[in-house]
Amino acid sequence: MWSLDGHFEFKDTQHASRDFGNHFRFPPHAILRPESVSDIVMTLKSVYEMGPSSNLTVAARGHGHSLQGQAQAPGGIVVEMESLRDYIDVSSGELWINVLHESLKHGLAPKSWTDYLYLTVGGTLSNAGVSGQTFRHGPQINNVRNLEIVTGRGEVFNCSSEENPDLFYGALGGLGQFGIITRARIDLEKAPKMVCKNSNPFKSES
Numbered sequence: 001m002w003s004l005d006g007h008f009e010f011k012d013t014q015h016a017s018r019d020f021g022n023h024f025r026f027p028p029h030a031i032l033r034p035e036s037v038s039d040i041v042m043t044l045k046s047v048y049e050m051g052p053s054s055n056l057t058v059a060a061r062g063h064g065h066s067l068q069g070q071a072q073a074p075g076g077i078v079v080e081m082e083s084l085r086d087y088i089d090v091s092s093g094e095l096w097i098n099v100l101h102e103s104l105k106h107g108l109a110p111k112s113w114t115d116y117l118y119l120t121v122g123g124t125l126s127n128a129g130v131s132g133q134t135f136r137h138g139p140q141i142n143n144v145r146n147l148e149i150v151t152g153r154g155e156v157f158n159c160s161s162e163e164n165p166d167l168f169y170g171a172l173g174g175l176g177q178f179g180i181i182t183r184a185r186i187d188l189e190k191a192p193k194m195v196c197k198n199s200n201p202f203k204s205e206s
């Protein structure tokens with residue numbers, strides 16, 4: 001018998017059948033609100049053991065800012081990653097705005113952001129993560145040291161450019177098709193105290 005740290009929601013599932021694009025609406029059968037990586041492991045293992053004939057799909061959902069149903073699981077299980085926010089490294093369900101606020105307390109900031117910060121770490125690392133800093137540092141997927149991933153078989157892997165590199169590069173920009181990212185170690189840099197000394201940078205000196 002399972003013992004989950006989080007829980008499954010079977011009744012109030014409507015919001016997980018929508019996303020920012022508002023084009024596709026596929027209600028899941030259930031929402032998993034994980035509170036530990038082992039909740040995700042047990043769920044994926046059980047689905048995998050049901051075999052392909054079950055047709056049960058699973059999708060991770062970050063902040064639901066996809067446009068075409070990428071984070072939906074018709075009749076399946078949506079894993080709400082925002083429930084998972086308790087890591088020292090960045091938990092993948094964390095919003096970038098919170099990552100920025102926390103790192104600023106230490107005088108640091110992520111090297112590569114998105115312009116809009118109300119997106120989850122796992123959601124943008126499954127796409128690319130593009131912002132004004134991309135011209136200098138590359139997209140967010142170029143500024144990750146390692147990932148923890150739960151694969152479709154319910155196995156947990158650490159991966160980086162040296163360790164399990166195929167999984168690492170597959171998951172970055174992989175739209176959740178290679179597993180669920182549960183944790184990411186991202187590059188930080190010293191945050192400037194201010195971005196411009198002059199109150200009006202366009203004011204003529206003469």
Ligand SMILES: Cc1cc2nc3c(=O)[nH]c(=O)nc-3n(C[C@H](O)[C@H](O)[C@H](O)COP(=O)(O)OP(=O)(O)OC[C@H]3O[C@@H](n4cnc5c(N)ncnc54)[C@H](O)[C@@H]3O)c2cc1C
Pocket residue numbers: 019020059060061062063064065066067070071072081092093113114115116119120121122123124126127128129130131175176177179180181182
């Ligand atoms: C208003 C708005 C502003 C935006 N601004 C920017 C921007 O400045 N820069 C930029 O690069 N993009 C931007 N985007 C696009 C955005 O980065 C993507 O839509 C991103 O996927 C949304 O993140 P999310 O947390 O909402 O993910 P979701 O939409 O919930 O999920 C996106 C995809 O990632 C998968 N996924 C989610 N979490 C995980 C996980 N932990 N592990 C594995 N797969 C996962 C989902 O299954 C789905 O396929 C913007 C989108 C909107 C609507």
